[in-house]
């Protein structure tokens with residue numbers, strides 16, 4: 001049987017569930033992450049995890065599965081109902097703030113927490129969500145990758161492709177060849193405007209052996225078949241059970257598409273990415289943009305980087 005005749009994600013099914021792997025230690029952001037999980041670091045006034053959740057909800061998800069560890073109570077607390085705070089805001093007539101607190105998790109959306117007891121890698125984290133996902137295609141969202149777009153979010157764009165083709169879909173973007181060792185890298189058969197079928201995927205290859213410069217970004221829509229493949233995936237790059245390795249087996253059985261999303265991605269797993277995202281969101285923020293622009297010009301001219309007339 002040729003790969004194209006083998007079953008796909010199940011054909012045109014709506015994506016309802018999203019998995020958020022949030023069990024990492026976030027050592028890059030120590031000492032902040034000594035007590036605050038990196039997913040709770042804010043861009044302006046929203047934690048990274050909220051941007052990821054909002055994107056999943058916009059894409060049609062109503063079941064959010066957080067794969068966490070025993071140190072990450074802050075994430076569960078954040079999505080819990082804050083009765084006292086809500087009462088105080090209501091009594092004080094602070095209705096706008098009350099709405100902000102309530103919309104952390106809109107009505108009809110549920111949060112489920114699954115514990116990853118050992119840090120065995122991204123593939124293992126996704127496998128921990130298996131009992132909650134069951135036998136349907138689902139999304140994986142890595143909150144470190146923040147994607148900004150004026151139009152539909154990246155996951156919404158991908159869900160449309162997954163729902164119309166029945167294929168698994170992976171977000172990708174072009175990166176400089178010197179950076180391939182930081183990403184999963186895909187090779188595609190053909191590329192039709194925004195998407196192409198993947199025929200090879202490899203985790204963090206060195207630039208001289210990378211099959212292309214098309215890099216995986218932290219958004220995936222996957223067939224549930226991935227769980228069976230993850231169960232037999234042995235540790236790969238970095239000694240971890242890699243999602244990339246299971247996808248490499250999946251694409252031999254089912255179509256897996258690379259999708260070049262519309263939007264700008266910020267790597268908030270790095271210091272400079274977090275700074276870049278903060279600047280961009282401030283410049284695009286209704287109430288902050290004028291002040292942010294002036295402040296940046298002042299700072300750059302004070303440092304002698306630009307001359308302001």
Ligand code: G1P
Pocket residue numbers: 122142145182183184185203204215216217218242243244269
């Ligand atoms: C993970 C994936 C990698 C992907 C990246 C995107 O790596 O393993 O394939 O390109 O996310 O952010 P990590 O950055 O967690 O090491």
